[in-house]
Amino acid sequence: AVLAASLRTHPDDNAGAYVGLAALAAARHDFAGALRDGERARRLDPYGGAVFGVIGDALVELGRYAAAGATFQKMVDIAPGLSSYARISYLRELHGDVAGAVLAMRAARQVAGTAQDTSWAAYQLGELAWNAGDVVGAASRYREAEQLDAVWIPPRAGMAKVAWARGHVRTAIARYREVVALYPLPEYVVALGDLLWTTGDRASAREEYGLAHAEAALFRANGVNVDLELALFDADHGHAGPALRAARIEWGRRHSILVADAYAWALHAAGHDAQAVGYERRALVLGTRSALFHYHLGMIELALGRRAAGIRDLRAALAINPHFSILGVPAARSALARAGGSA
Template sequence: MPEPKDAPEPKDTPEPKAMPDPKAMPDPKNAPEPKNAPEPKAALEPKDAEPPAADARVAAVRRLAAAGRRRHAARLTGCAALLAVALTAGAVAVGNTRDGRTAPAAASAVVSPQWQTAGDPDAGVRALQAHLRTQPRDFTGWATLGLAYVEQARTKGDPSRYPQAERALKRSLALAPGNDQALAGRAALAAARHDFTGALACADQALRENPYSERALSLRIDALVELGRYREAARAADTADARRPGVPVFTRYAYVRELRGETDEARRVLEQALAGASSRGDVAYVATQLGQLAWSQGDHAGALRFYARALAADDGYLPALEGRARAQAASGDTTAAIRGMEQVVARYPLPGPLVELGELYEARGRAGDRAKARAQYALVDAWVALARANGVDADLDTALAAADHGDARAALRAARAEWARRHTVHTADALAWALHVNGRDAEALRYARQATATGYRNAAFLYHRGMIEAKAGRTRDARTHLGAALALNPGFSPLGARAARAELKRLEASR
């Protein structure tokens, strides 16, 4: 994470004048393989069949949470059997949202059009499996299957797909060493496991082989963003836009601009991407990105319109359902928001929507709502335990949830661990808030400033900074940032917005 003096200056990234020489690109000769990927014995086994329905995944997480409550002291031992069941059922979903945002990697389908059946990616995977049984030396097919498994893990919450993805990608590389499709697949797999250093190395290796690989160009941007290397990410986005303009690149280009505070430019690029989107998946994805951007800037009515467009393209698209619920909550329609968020967590109990639903229950305040909220927060703990057991870095999820609704010391440990791996605005904010809830506001202030140093307009970050400043005795600054948070997005959090108003009122009364 750069210090404030090193923060990217807005609007200073020139468009590339000429195509960079591929030979000048980074050349990691031994790109690290995604970590924690055990070597399976075969590539296409019965276990490659589709995972059970979402309710089985949810039930597995809930059983683990219940086991943890009953026997907290013996949690890991007592839950081993449940863990095995949960992993088989695909209980853990990875690829957490950021501020209710979906990862840009969702922008494009991983299964090539020739393997898609009536728009059903799962049918495409089955078709690929059948094809590879008869054509086992098709290295492109193996690379495509590996990418498809990564996508299934992300969209279905099934990390058991990762070893299958690794095996398929290795098979592709064994058949055709250095093929860029498989190298880009390895980058996607590393990113899915939150190994962003490995993802960057694999993407660079793929680009050595094919400087025009859309997937590798896109994943390189993702990795640089997730490592907090924002200036490099901006240059990578410009390069990708010059080489392979399209929906996957446009959405990443927009997010890099948003991180720099250039929300108007981000909106313009996303609108261009939506105008050029042809598939239902791309329309749903880009419209959802526009909805999330509108919500983050306080345009809740506009957000709802974009979510409606996304759901018209795909009525089951979870990020749009989640975003619509957040926008409904911000608009004051708590009943609809709770109903919508319940629908989301019933299918995939991920930390972001679980915390949001818990806070919605608390904000509503009916009889029994407090207990319902606690149940959601307990499920977050269960999710984190399962994710970690499956080799996924879940420290950012832990830090954010535990700071507000769990063990403050655990939140700080997790935030420090994540900060040690990567310095981003999100990890800086998480560490600042974890320090705050542990009463270490003087130390927290440094990180709160770094979280807002790039110009990224995020109401939660401003709220955290204002609350930290209030505790640190910087009353004037606290009023400024709490007021800015509420002006930017008055519905940024069911409980956080309420706390910001109360603290701002207290500060104003003490003037």
């Protein structure tokens, strides 16, 4: 309402309001709307760094990666700093250049102007380490982030998953309970539920899963699109029909590699592996070093009877990150054992 009022008052020289509208649209996962408002901002301010940031973000989520790369480079040229370097880092990670992603995020951390910004960059470095299977490096960065900003929750969640990776399941559950009590983000709620499920506490796990679905309903009621997240959650937890419906709707909106992966996994859950394999290969088209993508592809290939390919991709998943998923890791190891491969 404030941004709309600002545009009514200053319709011709108000790029900032359009940037704000683009950011709000992105927060609702309306990336086409975010791109539209970002382009309106660019017409008013063709040299604004924030303008290129919201446009590039939308292009990434819409699967237009070459255009996103060019846009982020313009942002770096106009406004080098934490925001632009971080976006370059993410794009490099998507293209499988993990070392380059780390360099860009280190550059972002070096120019961070506040303790909170430095904490954010440290946490992102922790996530890059985690996704590469470096538990020690991830723990170091998460601890650094927590020390810099003790009230920010994501580093605490990072340390919870580190505890799980180190085999300290009870500690991980306790830490996730603390995190969820402070900030019940669906990602954290589901992680807690999955950990409880693996310990055999199915009743408590179902309570957490129910909370995650309730939160998704609240997001939808407030205009936030959560079809991608629901597709993955439902496919992982035995709800193939809803997963496939959500994934199909999201694929109709945008063709990013994340949506291709979710669509493939939902198709697999529904037993449509011949269709699923093409979408999962599309998810890997940029060369992303994603253990989750390779796990999904390996499981789909095994379901199609392609034993050698399935074993190869499941091994690749565990080599990239042997702790990529609370439920996926044991499933991958079991599938490899059944197929006669070894982790």
